[in-house]
Amino acid sequence: MTVSVILPAKNEAEGLRRTLPALRERMPAAEIIVVDDGSTDDTAEVAAALGARVLGSPYSMGNGAAIKRGARAATGEILVFMDADGQHDPACIQTLLAKLDEGYDMVVGARDWSGQAGVHRGVANAFYNWLASRMTGFEVKDLTSGFRAVRAAKFLEFLHLLPNGFSYPTTSTMAFFRSAYPVAYVPIPVARRVGTNSHIRPLKDGIRFLLIIFKIATLYSPLKLFAPAAMCFFLAGAGYYAYTYATYGRFTNMSMLLLSASVIIFLIGLVSEQITTLTYKADSQGRA
Structure with a gap:
């Protein structure tokens, strides 16, 4: 089956210089799409020079919006989403695809505690996982991981439900569970991100992530x-x-x-x- 790899990127020129060559080496036949979310650096130029198909945006619309744009433009039967900042190892894609071949519709790369971005994020994600597990009746090992492989036809069904912000993994995962599409988790390593410009703002995004708790419940079973x-x-x-x-x-x-x-x-x-x-x-x- 054909594969499209989608990388949302905002000011990730340095990360792409490391990620794209490794990705092309591991997935030579895959369609690689970099969605430039209104970057102010040379993200688009770096991506194009390294052979990726670039979708540009005149201003930042959010991580979820980049995912939606990439999914609409992709031609592959399987969509792989991963970060452009070097945290996700392209070598793990084959592990996700192998699990997908076992009959699953979505396979998510699950981070362990060492892969969390700080103690506060780790505690929050652990709570989200517990709540989602209670809501769905299935063990949710990493609700917010952005490294995942999905069947394109199934993912596109829920594109209108996805937010433009950072909680697209939560929404898509719960939508798959709600529709009885099988979801699996495989453990993955997470490297330190390239650069220091994190797009997560503790106070503002902390409040926004708190709302994810209510979204989990209302999206699955209000x-x-x-x-x-x-x-x-x-x-x-x-x-x-x-x-x-x-x-x-x-x-x-x-x-x-x-x-x-x-x-x-x-x-x-x-x-x-x-x-x-x-x-x-x-x-x-x-x-x-």
Whole structure:
């Protein structure tokens, strides 16, 4: 099967000088696409000089947007996504493809603790993995890894769901699980990135990554998020009512507010569940 390797890149000229020659050596027949996400250095020139197909952008649209542009332009039946900063070893691509041949639709390169970008990122990713595992019922070893191989036809089904920012791995993984497309994980080494210009901003992106937690739940099964929240409000309302009735012999406005909130939250969860179901149903009908 034909393979397209897609590398989103923003100011990654130095990383590409190391990554692209090794990639071409390991994957001589593959289509290599570098999506220049509004770089201000010579990323596009370096990529073109090293034989990659370059897709340019006049301004930065985000990592996810680069992934979507690359996926639309790719001609391969298999899409391989990897970073352009030298962290991912092109030699591992064959491992991903071999696992894909076993009948999987997505294979993700899973980093160990030493491959995490700092302790705070490692702790956050461990929590994301645990939450996603609880939501899906499958062991999720690395929810946010950007090194993965997927079947192009399956990946393109969910392109409209992917955000333009950094959480495309989370969204695509949960979409595959939700649609019963088999996903596998293989361990990979992660090298130190080339350069010092990280695009991750701890405070701003920390808040954004926190929202990933809610996206995980709402994308896969919203009721698993809303039902526990509704139950907490219900128990709080019932408990407060029991206290005020025993103490003052009356039903208070606060009890009514908490109980009403529990019903509203539960109903929102039901509606969200139906919307999620219809979203994937529409995708299924579109494929048919």
